[in-house]
Amino acid sequence: MASDKTDALILGGGFAGLVCAVCLAEKGRKVLVLEKKTHRGGRAYSFEENGLDIDNGQHLFMGCYRATRRFLKTIGTQDRLEIYEDMIVDYIEPGGKKDRLDCPSWLPAPYHLAAGLLGLKGVSLKEKTALFAFDLALKAMKVGPIPQDVEKMTVRGWLSSLDISRNFQNRFFDPAAIGILNERPEIASSAGFIQALREIFFSDRGSSKFALAKTGLSDLYADAARDFIEKREGRVISTAKAVGLIEEGGRVVGVKTDMDSRFTADHIVSTLPPWELKKLDLPAALHGPWEDLAPAPIIGVTLLLDRPVMSERFVGLLNAQTHWVFNRSRIMGLPGPGQVLSVVISGAHEQIGRLPEKIRQTVVGDLSACLPGFSLAKIVRWKVVKEPFATLSPTPGSEAKRPEPGTGMPGFSFAGDWTRTGLPATIESACVSGYAAASRA
Ligand SMILES: Cc1cc2nc3c(=O)[nH]c(=O)nc-3n(C[C@H](O)[C@H](O)[C@H](O)COP(=O)(O)OP(=O)(O)OC[C@H]3O[C@@H](n4cnc5c(N)ncnc54)[C@H](O)[C@@H]3O)c2cc1C
CATH class of the missing domain: 3.90.660.20 (Protoporphyrinogen oxidase, mitochondrial; domain 2)
Incomplete structure (x- = not known):
């Protein structure tokens, strides 16, 4: 059985894991990243097939992705992400009928959104009067955790409680919710939607700008992060699947892999998604409601x-x-x-x-x-x-099951997009969690 010791051991080579490793390597810590797959990047990756550069799925970034942009700047790839000045979304429906959300860039937030919504052609003026109630509701939840009674509501239930017509929901709110939350408004909790709306539209104008990678996703971050880590005496090992954590005296001290290797470290950060992490042999203290997340x-x-x-x-x-x-x-x-x-x-x-x-x-x-x-x-x-x-899947009740990033037990921290960052499970949430875990490691 091989054994290896390092300062910080990070499980998972996606955004969260690489952010954490880069942040620690920058501080002079010796880091090791273990990743079970061969491909470069976690759930956001690209590959080449028959001459086509293919992303595993198109990823949209936003101006409010501050932690993500900090990470890309550190590894030197921020210019591979293009941030667009305009805030325009075109919609088309069967038959070719078009509509446009055009939020004027000269108006401060959230008035730019209000102007964009008022300009939607497929929604009547009467329907748009519901925006007053929407604005008041969001302002009441501008900061801090989403109240439990609201978190228990689905996006559909919350929007309907504000008297927003189904037509208005269908033409603006539903596409936004499903894009942000990756779940239908009838299924998703309103919490993640509200968290995202206040970040995107109610902080500053730049937050609502769209951004897209000009390269494949793996080229955006995975290779550059690996180079950054390796130049600072860190390592990223692929095809290394963790199968369990090693506990000694109430402290996590190492990781076992499927190749029968043991890696020990002063601190271990897991960025594995919950459905992967719960497959590992874990100390009893780490089990919890997070295992129900789907x-x-x-x-x-x-x-x-x-x-x-x-x-x-x-x-x-x-x-x-x-x-x-x-x-x-x-x-x-x-x-x-x-x-x-x-x-x-x-x-x-x-x-x-x-x-x-x-x-x-x-x-x-x-x-x-x-x-x-x-x-x-x-x-x-x-x-x-x-x-x-x-x-x-951000269903009602799921928010309370997300552990805070950086928490866990002595020697161990949770991280990953799914941890409770105050954001929906996105790239930005992954990056925020990576920084939070690094500050504890
Ligand atoms: C198709 C698609 C489209 C998306 N679109 C968007 C979007 O438009 N905007 C947006 O912000 N977000 C989007 N997301 C979400 C975004 O990709 C994720 O939030 C982010 O990549 C999660 O990063 P992470 O580091 O938390 O997790 P991961 O990227 O999942 O990293 C965890 C890593 O752990 C590895 N691992 C698992 N088990 C083990 C083990 N036992 N041992 C070692 N390693 C292991 C995995 O292989 C993985 O690489 C999308 C996701 C997908 C799949």
């Missing part, structure tokens, strides 16, 4: 077309199974004459069990109905990536 699926479909069918960076599809279509050719500056689209189905409980060909047919049906010109285009190549364990 995942929600996402499906990403990449299409290479023989011609362009959209000019926008991305569009939201209304009244369709497909939620978002991203124009990767424009985002990444890919040469023509064809066009690469990246299509997202969030909260994809119904579709995740279907065969890739069936999923392709669903997407093609939605795009043909919504994007004029799509039916004329030929699909040259396509790839479906199913992520059944994409994010935490």
Whole structure:
């Protein structure tokens, strides 16, 4: 049995793990990252297939992703993330009818959102009067934990309690909620939605800017973070699967792997998602309600077309199974004459069990109905990536089960997007948790 000792041992090589390792390496600590997979990056990664650069699913970043941007700056890749000045979202529905949320950049937050919402064509003035109640409700929860009675409500229940019409919900709130929470408004707790809305729209104007990677996801952070760590005498070991934690005298002192190796460290941080962490042989003190947290699926479909069918960076599809279509050719500056689209189905409980060909047919049906010109285009190549364990399913009651990042037991800290960062389980939450765990290690 091999054995190895280091200052800090981090389980998982996704955003949370790499942020934690980079932060500690920067402080001169000797770090070791153990990652079970071979691919570069955790749940946000990219790969090449038949000449196509494919993300496991298109990831949208926001101006309010401050911890993420701090991390990218530290590893020197911040210029691979493009932050857009305008705050425009185009929506298209079957039949080709369009709407646009255009939040003027010269107005301070949250008035820029109010102006954008007032400009939506598909929502009547009478329906828009509900925005007063929405504004008051959010201002009452501007900081701090979301009150329990609100957290127990679903997004649908909370919005309806504010008299926001189903049409208004369908045209703005539902696409936003499903995009942020990766769960349908009937299933998701209002807590994560409120946390995100106040971060995005109620802090400063820059927070609501959209940002997208100009490279594949792994190139955005995974390689550069690894280089950063290795240059400071740290190590990132792939295909090293942790199977248990070693406890001595009430303290976690090490990790066992499936290769029968033991790694010891002064401090161990797990960034494993809850459904992975609970498979490990854990000290009794670490068991808890977090083990009940469940995942929600996402499906990403990449299409290479023989011609362009959209000019926008991305569009939201209304009244369709497909939620978002991203124009990767424009985002990444890919040469023509064809066009690469990246299509997202969030909260994809119904579709995740279907065969890739069936999923392709669903997407093609939605795009043909919504994007004029799509039916004329030929699909040259396509790839479906199913992520059944994409994010935490933020159902009512789940917030209380998320452990605080950086807490655990002596010698051990929880981290990862799913820990209680005050944010929905996103990249930013992962990065916030990585910094929190590093400050304790
Ligand atoms: C398709 C898709 C689209 C998404 N879209 C967005 C988006 O638009 N915006 C956004 O902000 N977020 C999005 N997310 C969520 C985002 O990807 C995650 O929040 C983030 O990547 C989580 O990072 P993490 O480090 O917490 O976890 P992970 O990335 O899951 O890292 C944990 C790592 O631990 C490894 N591991 C597991 N078990 C073991 C073991 N036993 N031993 C060793 N290693 C192990 C895993 O392989 C993994 O690499 C999306 C996720 C998916 C899947």
